[in-house]
Amino acid sequence: MLDTTHTGAPLVQMRDIRKQFGGVHAVQGVSVDLFPGEVVGVLGHNGAGKSCLMRMLSGAMSLTSGDIVVNGTKVELKTPQDARKYGIETIYQTLALADHLDAAANLFLGRELKTRFGNLDETRMHSEARDALAQLNPNFKNLKDPVASLSGGQRQVIAIARAIYFQAKVLIMDEPTAALGPSETAMVADLTVKLKQEGIGIFLISHDLHDVFDLCDRVMVMNKGCNVGTFKIEDVNKDDILSLIIKGTLPDDWEPRGQNT
Amino acid sequence: MPDTTKKQKLRFLPTGSALHRLSALLTLLLLIGVFAFTSPAFLSVNNGLTVLLQTSVIGLLAIGMTMVIITGGIDLSVGSVLALSGVIAGLLIKAGLPVAPAMVMGVVTGGVCGLMNGLIITKMRITPFVATLGMMMIARGIALQLTGAAPISRLGEAFGWLGNGALFRLVEMQDNGFPRVIFPGIPYPAILLVIMAILGAYLLQRRQIGRHIFSVGSNEEAARLSGVNVDRTNIWAYTASGALAGLAGMVLMSRLVTVQPNEGVMYELDAIAASVIGGASLMGGVGSISGSMIGAFIIGVLRNGLNMAGTSAFIQQIIIGIVVIGAVYIDQIRNRK
Incomplete structure (x- = not known):
């Protein structure tokens, strides 16, 4: 499942992240990484824990357990200021x-x-x-x-x-086009491509699968607080993603689609 | 082209808070006009100075109150803190401390009360209304307990200097042995008020802390996510309000040359009214020191003018109540547009 095509060191690694609110497990042992110049789509239905995961990376929420590694060093992101210090910027929903x-x-x-x-x-x-x-x-x-x-x-x-x-190195975009018209949405898409070329790593939270397939290099799908799969975008189609979002599993007959074509 | 000229023309018209301040200023001038017409003594230099003197205490409280209201909070404790600060200063003077350091300690007492408010609100997560209501009772209780509810008098002439002195006062001894006041001078409390108002406006408009105060009141979560230290900003605002209440206490007690532990009851409401009349929004994010000063003077002129016209204190309360509601109503109409 994990692709090994990236040769450089990851910008961000989140390892076995957990978040508990009382008895509710909002995020359960999620690991994800982000490489320079890469757009990773974070998908899932409402309450799947994707915003929660991203808020922990932007310092807006403390994590119950797990490690966040930025540029090879383990960091503690207790406040949004901490995250900004490491070049992690967030566009909140x-x-x-x-x-x-x-x-x-x-x-x-x-x-x-x-x-x-x-x-x-x-x-x-x-x-x-x-x-x-x-x-x-x-x-x-x-x-x-x-x-x-x-x-x-x-x-x-x-x-x-x-x-x-402020020269972000890592950008978290939480539904950046939700409030926008078509021309502005296109502007955000252009901007995303431009930032990507500059070597910025982007986490894109979106409900719009069209955007996701246009912009992302990889997708990560969350369901009930778990990471149910991280794929290169070529390996999946919309139906696979929807199945992951809704059921939390791939269709039974799935095989990496990128290899067939 | 006509569109752009129209837009440019509209730019000249005052908008939003500027409009509110302008209407408040017009109200103030209107009030002065009406009272000058009804009572010939109203528009004298001496009465003007009396109004200045009377308003300076409410004005000082309103500066701190405005900062707190802009953060979206409220400070109900200022009247009691004013009394406690006076009591502490008075007791220190009785204990042998010179007047100046005792007064500084009085202001520090106010600041400590404000700091406690800020800590209770931010660290214990108690709403400002409840926290400062508690402090209102605690500070009043301490003031009454320390003095046994009795006033502290015979504090010496130096204690009355701040509240009764005046700058550029010209007094001439006449042949008959009576002094004649050529120019009554600018009272020190008024000068103090002007200095504190300018300082307050500078902090709010030109310094980072002021920007943060506005951002916290406007959208606390956004401010936090933008890296504003929300707790520190709130604590700062309440401490400033407390310290200004302490300063107002020094002015008031000095004017009376006596420390009254039951002085300043309900003063917080006058300060809140001044801020609100001046355009501050209790929802936070909006307000200005200049507006609050106009608001304080509207209340001061109203009180003074009604007194001069022989209106009873009870009727005065009714009128001021109506003015407060009216001011907020105008603000509502403004916001609806």
């Missing part, structure tokens, strides 16, 4: 934006640029934000409006800009 602040304030939230005297450097933050957002969406103009008044697409662009502005 909820976007995690402060509605009353403007785009620049959100982009630099928690990592504000300061002047020599320790004051907020609004001018620099605004110009940097303008550049960063223009790269993603040239029409982004209303930088000084509170983000509550922006459209879903614009809000998503801010969340994405925030993740990539």
Whole structure:
């Protein structure tokens, strides 16, 4: 099942990760790895534990047991700051934006640029934000409006800009296109390809199998908190994935499809 | 092209919180106008200074309260903390400490109470309403227990300096032996209020801590995921509120030259009203020091003007209650748009 085509060292290895909430086992002994320039799709129905697993990697949730290894060293990700220190950035499904602040304030939230005297450097933050957002969406103009008044697409662009502005090495995208229209979805797809070429490793959580097959190199399917299979994307088709998501097993007659063609 | 010009034109109109502040300012001017018309003594220099003096205590409390309200919390303990800080300062002076360090200790007492609020809210995960309600009773209880509910007086002339002194005060001795006040001077409490308000606005608008206070009130989970230390930010806000309550206590007790352990009851409500009138949202994420200062002065002018017009204290309460509800209602309409 595990492919050995990758020669480089993995960016991230999650080994035997477990998470328990009281008596509920949300994640049970999941292992997954991510190589530079690779997109790994994380699939599963709601409550399968995929968001939970990713939140542990982004430092937003503590893990009950298991190891996270980044660039060959075992790390403890207790807070989102810890994860960011290792170049792990996350685009959350909820976007995690402060509605009353403007785009620049959100982009630099928690990592504000300061002047020599320790004051907020609004001018620099605004110009940097303008550049960063223009790269993603040239029409982004209303930088000084509170983000509550922006459209879903614009809000998503801010969340994405925030993740990539700080030179992420590992990017976790939790349903990045859920709030987007077709053109913006295409933009996110282009961006994903571009980031991949830059050698960034991406975990993509998505319900959209179309996206997954377009963008991912490998997929990992979770069912009831367990990893029920990690495959190269060529080896599976949509029916196999659906079977894994719903039943937790492959169709009975399955064999790696990539080898047949 | 017409579209862009229209948009540019709209930019000049004040929006959101600026509009609210403007309407609050207009209300304040309107009030001053009405009271000046009804009572000739209202618009005198002396009465103006009295309003400044009376408002400075509420103003100081409102600065801290605004920070707490922006985080999405509330601080019900400031009135009691004000009293406890005064009691501690008074007892230290009685114990032989000079006035200045005793007053510093009073402010520190307020800060410690605020710190306790912050720790209880963040570490014990108790809602701000309940935590500060508890602190309100605890601080008042300690103040009353330490003094046996009796005022501490004869604290010396130096103790009254902060609350009763004034800058640029010009007094001339007349031939008949009576002093004549040429210019009553700018009261120290008013100067202190201006300094603290500017400091507060600077911290909120120009410093990282202010940005974090807004982010925590706007969306606490987003702030946490963005790497903001939410607990530290909350603790900071409550500590600032407590310390400012301590400072307000020093001003108030100094003005009375007596420490009253039962002083400052319900002051928290005036401070909350000032913040809310000034545009702060109890849902968090919105508010400004300048707005709260206008709010504090609306309450101060209203109280003073109604007194001058001979309105009873009970009617005053009713009117202020209506003003608070009205201000929040205007805010609701604004947000619905």
